[in-house]
Amino acid sequence: MENTNIRQTPHCAGCGIALQSDNQQSPGYVPMASIDKDDTICQRCFRIKHYNEASSITVDQDEFLKLLGSIASTESLVVHIVDLLDFEGSLISGLQRFVGNNPVLLVVNKIDLLPRVTNWNRMRNWVQKQARENGLKVADVVLCSAKRNIGFDRVVEAVTTMRGKRDVYVVGATNVGKSTLINRLISDYSDLKRELTVSRYPGTTLDAVHIPLDDGHSIIDTPGIVYSSRLTELVSRKDLGAIMPDKPLKPMTYQLNAAQSLFFGALARFDFVEGDRQSFTAFVSSGLTIHRTKLERADELYAEHKGTLLTPPEVADLDKLPAWTRHRLRIPSGKSQDIFISGLGWIQANGTSGATVDVHAPRGVKVMLRDCILGSGN
Incomplete structure (x- = not known):
């Protein structure tokens, strides 16, 4: 007879990593007394959220690429978030071979950091050209600031129009504002009262985080790709x-x-x-x-x-x-x-x-x- 009471491994509501109480120095640690509580976050996320601390815990880069590679076999909308101030450094130029035929929505974040006199039509054309030259085929481009809530209505509109009855995978390099943007999507698409861990430290999300939507589909937040070609990955945390x-x-x-x-x-x-x-x-x-x-x-x-x-x-x-x-x-x-x-x-x-x-x-x-x-x- 099948055992329907098998306990599933709980995951951190902040970064998505599997929770464990055995090793305080390993990813996903949480005290045993808290491991079965709803929306539990790991010790690392707790410190980031409440004390602006970060740890040196990372996960294997090969696992990141393996997770990206699994997207091609799904029927999904891929939302690729890039940092406008580090466009070439945060663009996943090889993304096309990972996502297969799934459409890609390119969301260009942090536009609030450019001078206010910026010509946004020209900027959008520049982004499309740069993406094309880097081998990325995009179905649409949206400029926004998730932090300042600028242009976010256009992001929601594009996701709604393009996803249909599909899951939404959100991908990007570390520190481009993925979790901030997803928290905004959650508030628009779901009644869930959860929040992803948001910080300025690279690699905050450690595993895929599945956020169920009201229509039975999910938003999947993937770990940030770590590019050592970005100065933000090399400096100490205090210099970020x-x-x-x-x-x-x-x-x-x-x-x-x-x-x-x-x-x-x-x-x-x-x-x-x-x-x-x-x-x-x-x-x-x-x-x-x-x-x-x-x-x-x-x-x-x-x-x-x-x-x-x-x-x-x-x-x-x-x-x-x-x-x-x-x-x-x-x-x-x-x-x-x-x-x-x-x-x-x-x-x-x-x-x-x-x-x-x-x-x-x-x-x-x-x-x-x-x-x-x-x-x-x-």
């Missing part, structure tokens, strides 16, 4: 607040001659190597101090002042970052380009006569030229 803005960017424009450099704390360096005098505009968090110097003095300045005048990081955290590598980039004449540094921001080259620049950044961090995200019309 300095490089991740929480209010609109204030562009900083510098008129530079060739052989001048800009330091972004001790996290990156920009050298204007060759070209006519021209301006460069930095779009980075206001928590990051920019220092200008002559290129001939840059190495000496870094050696003497890294971790003190040039912070973050502080001296104690410098050795935790990979050594800098140099990226030489040539900006063609007559073309507006951004110098993009994943997890830090970008530098807009405003000249039309071309330039040669070097970017020094921790080894492995994505550095590239791209079409200008904000043109003269913004």
